[in-house]
Amino acid sequence: MNLWERRIYFLNLAAEHLLLSLGSLVAVTFLGILIGVFVFYSSKSRKIILPLINFLYTIPSIAMFGLLIPLVGIGLKNALIVLILYGLLPMVRSTYSGMKEVPEQLVEAAEGLGSTPTQVFRNIYFPLALPSILSGLRITVVMIVALTGLAALIGAGGLGQAIFRGLNTMNTGLIVAGSLGISLFAILGDQWIGQFEKKASLLHLISKNATPKQKRRIIFPTVLVLIFTLGALIYLNPLEKENSKTIVVASKPTSEQFILGEIIAQRIENNTDIQVIRKFGIGGGTTNIQPAMLSGDLDVYVEYTGTAWLNVVKKDLPENHLIDFTKLGKLYEENYDLKWLGLLGFNNTYGLAIGKDHPESQSITTYSDLAARSKDFIFGAEFDFFERSDAFPGLKKVYPFHFKSLEEMDINLRYQAFKQGKINAVDIFTTDAQIKRLNLKVLSDDKNYFPSYEAGIVIREEIIKKYPEVEKLLFDLKGKISTEKMQELNYEVEILKKSPAEVAQEFLKTLKY
CATH class of the missing domain: 3.40.190.120 (Osmoprotection protein (prox); domain 2)
Incomplete structure (x- = not known):
């Protein structure tokens, strides 16, 4: 499948990337300026806040996404928090530095003329610090747009999803398309803020001295951003998704998991009126998906018995390394309110x-x-x-x-x-x-170290109660995919460069019920 045939997929990712980046940028701009002004006027808080922001900035962004999962889960909330935290440093620094560099004699002159502290801030500090603030904002825009690409690892969507999917399925076209999309957003964002920066000292953004042409150079791109943002909101329509019948299908970041996720999603879509939200390619695999299943952020995914036994229920392997699937299913139901809907038929050990x-x-x-x-x-x-x-x-x-x-x-x-x-x-x-x-x-595992990693569908019991028809639809996939068949499906995606959706669709057509 070529990139043009995936245009709807890329349009979705671009809309998600725009909204997430812009939402983070708005929050960072207001918070960063407020904190920057606060630390300028409060020397005591400055000694605490600035080192703290510096420390947060030293934590790798991928690690930060992972650290927040136990607290806020995966998805939008997690991504927004991380993006805001990372964006604060340049904004706070640029605001504080800009105000600090204001000549003291100008402040003293204004105070000598009877200006109140508020008037001094409004007429002296902020206008003169504005070029520095906008310079920091340009850096922040590029950084946030780039970091939003990583948010795909925790199911927040965006163009980074195309990059990671390309890496996972060895599809260079997806990697290039996703990378170019992010680069284009970063360049346009930098140019947009650059228009404000160029005019800041002359206009203070809204100066009466500005010519109509100068005002147009600022207003026109801003209006375009607002139009595209509104268009993305209407296109994605998050309120409709929130109120409709939905199931969130997740997958780990491998070709196999993308295919299996699509098989589950299409099986539900083809036989019900339930809307499927795909959260594919979640970084960390079970480590991040299991907590999200427990919190209700995710509803169904494919797990492997060996991983579940050792890393979820944390049991020692039996001497023969054969995992009791019945016991595993009971432990999931008793401890996590999750249910295994049978095994798909292949062992990916x-x-x-x-x-x-x-x-x-x-x-x-x-x-x-x-x-x-x-x-x-x-x-x-x-x-x-x-x-x-x-x-x-x-x-x-x-x-x-x-x-x-x-x-x-x-x-x-x-x-x-x-x-x-x-x-x-x-x-x-x-x-x-x-x-x-x-x-x-x-090579042969002559001492039988590795246990079986048989694939099966895991679903939240709450979803089964809410949509009972889904249980039978997915249970019918039991035993339908052999190890040889799964290797063949992976080959079609990784070597023949078919999309996981296309491969899943073709596979489902071959099933007889």
């Missing part, structure tokens, strides 16, 4: 692989073989694999790996690193499309 063309490929067939020769290999895997107790930390206790080096990277970049020769051993999932494409040799 962890695995380790090397290239079939590696010199030692013939003699290495098991994990034990790889461990014995691990000093000759550079092992690469996603951050999650090195962190999870059921992944590399536990794997090392069973197999004595001593790799030449370990390379941590985004889950969607590890195959690219393998292709470029930066690593020569990699963790895989058994349904990955790249196994075939890169001619990988999947």
